[in-house]
Amino acid sequence: MQVFVFAFLAGCVGLSVSVPHSFDLRGTHIQEPCNVYEDVTHSYRSDIYNFAITLYNAVVPRSPGLNFIYSPVSAWLTLAAIGEGADPVTRQQIFNLFNIPHDDCTRQKYYQLATSRIIVADDIKIISNRILLLDAGVTPNPTWFDIVTKNNLLDVLAGPIRHNPAVTIEEIRRLMQAELPRINFDGNSVILNKIDYNGLWTTEFAEARIERSPFYDQAGNSLGFVDLMKVTKRARLGYVKSLNARVLELPIGVNERYRMVFVMFPESKDIITEFEVLTPEIIFELLESFRESVVPVEVAIPRMVISSEIDLRTLLEDLGVTSLWNDPAATRNVSYPPALPSSFVHRTTLTLDNHGLHSPPPQPTTTHGTPTGLDPKVDHDFIANRPFLYALCDAETYSVIIASAYIEPTYKN
Structure with a gap:
C-alpha cells in the first residue's frame, strides 16, 4: 500500500506517550504459530x-x-x-x-x-x-x-x-x-x-482502432456515443447460463498478473437486477466458463473514466x-x-484508454462463419456498446480489486 504523508499530518501517532488508560488486549492479538500448510x-x-x-x-x-x-x-x-x-x-x-x-x-x-x-x-x-x-x-x-x-x-x-x-x-x-x-x-x-x-495495456489496446459508436440501453434504444477501442485478436470468452451473460477476460501486466473481466446481459432488460441472484458459486461458474477462441475475434471496449x-x-x-x-x-x-x-x-x-506499454503483435482478421471454438451464445465478438459490468482481478486468487457498472455513455444524446 502506497502511503501519503502530508505537512498537515503528524505522521504515525507517537506510541510512547503515556496515557491514563488500560487497554483490554484480549482478542486483539493474532496468536503464533499458525498452520502455514493450510491452503485457504x-x-x-x-x-x-x-x-x-x-x-x-x-x-x-x-x-x-x-x-x-x-x-x-x-x-x-x-x-x-x-x-x-x-x-x-x-x-x-x-x-x-x-x-x-x-x-x-x-x-x-x-x-x-x-x-x-x-x-x-x-x-x-x-x-x-x-x-x-x-x-x-x-x-x-x-x-x-x-x-x-x-x-x-x-x-x-x-x-x-x-x-x-x-x-x-x-x-x-x-x-x-x-x-x-x-x-x-x-x-x-x-x-x-x-x-x-x-x-495501462501490455498487449490489449495499445494500437486499437478508435471508433465513435452508438451506445444503447438494454432495449436497443440509443443513449449516446462512446469511443470504442477495437482490436481483432484471440480472446478468452464465455457464456454463463446462470446469468444468461456473455463474459470476456483480458490479461494485463507483466506475466498477465491481472485480469479484466467484462460481463454483458444481451437477454436482459435491466442488468442491475441480474446480480440480485448472484452468489460466490455463480462467480466461480463465470470464471470457469472462459475459453480461448481458436481464431481471432473482434473485441471492443469503450474508453472511459x-x-x-x-x-x-x-x-x-x-x-x-x-x-x-x-x-x-x-x-x-x-x-x-x-x-x-x-x-x-x-x-x-x-481510467481505461488505448495508451499501452508495448505494441501488440499483428493479428489476422477473421470472418463470421469461421468456427471460434466458443459457446454458440458467445458468437464471434464482444462489443461493449450497451450497459456492462466490469471487474479488475488478480490472476492468482481472482480477488475483486475493483468492480464497476458502465451504464451511461460518454457522450449523451
Whole structure:
C-alpha cells in the first residue's frame, strides 16, 4: 500500500506517550504459530465474493442509472482493521457481516492474500491507500497499531480535526482527489479509502482502432456515443447460463498478473437486477466458463473514466453496523480516547484508454462463419456498446480489486 504523508499530518501517532488508560488486549492479538500448510485460497475467494456482492447490493440503490465503481478488497481490509480493535459485540458484527474469519490464523492468511493483490510496479498503475485519520491527541492502542501495520491493513495518521477542520478538509480533499460534499467531522477521526487504476495495456489496446459508436440501453434504444477501442485478436470468452451473460477476460501486466473481466446481459432488460441472484458459486461458474477462441475475434471496449465517492458509513449503518460511529465502548481498544469515526470516505477511480506499454503483435482478421471454438451464445465478438459490468482481478486468487457498472455513455444524446 502506497502511503501519503502530508505537512498537515503528524505522521504515525507517537506510541510512547503515556496515557491514563488500560487497554483490554484480549482478542486483539493474532496468536503464533499458525498452520502455514493450510491452503485457504478457495474459502478466501468465496468470502471476498460474498462481501463484494453485499457491498454491490448496498451501492446500487444509491447509484440509480449511473456509472459507479468501488473496491471490495480495499473496503474489506479497512473494516477488518477496525474490527481487530473493536469490542467483542462490534467485532462479531463486522466479522460476521463481511465474512472475516474469527479464527486468528485463518484471518491472518486472508490478510496476507488480500494485501498482496496490489503490487506497485511500472507495468500497472494502481494507487491504493487505507487510512485512519485520528485527531491530534488521540493515541492508538500499541497492540492494535502493531497488528494493522504489520499486516498492512491500514495506515494510522494524525491531523488537526478539531483544532483546524477547514485545513484538514482541504488536505483530505487534495490527497484523496475527493469532492467531500458531506464529510462529517463530528467525531475525533475519519476513515479514508482511495484506490485509483489507470489502465495501462501490455498487449490489449495499445494500437486499437478508435471508433465513435452508438451506445444503447438494454432495449436497443440509443443513449449516446462512446469511443470504442477495437482490436481483432484471440480472446478468452464465455457464456454463463446462470446469468444468461456473455463474459470476456483480458490479461494485463507483466506475466498477465491481472485480469479484466467484462460481463454483458444481451437477454436482459435491466442488468442491475441480474446480480440480485448472484452468489460466490455463480462467480466461480463465470470464471470457469472462459475459453480461448481458436481464431481471432473482434473485441471492443469503450474508453472511459469512472469515479465514485461513496459514504460507506451510511451503507454500513443500513447493513447493521451502528455502534462503531458513536459508542466509545465499541472502539476503546483502537485508541484513547476511543476513536469515533464520523465519516468513511471510499473513493475509486478507473481510467481505461488505448495508451499501452508495448505494441501488440499483428493479428489476422477473421470472418463470421469461421468456427471460434466458443459457446454458440458467445458468437464471434464482444462489443461493449450497451450497459456492462466490469471487474479488475488478480490472476492468482481472482480477488475483486475493483468492480464497476458502465451504464451511461460518454457522450449523451
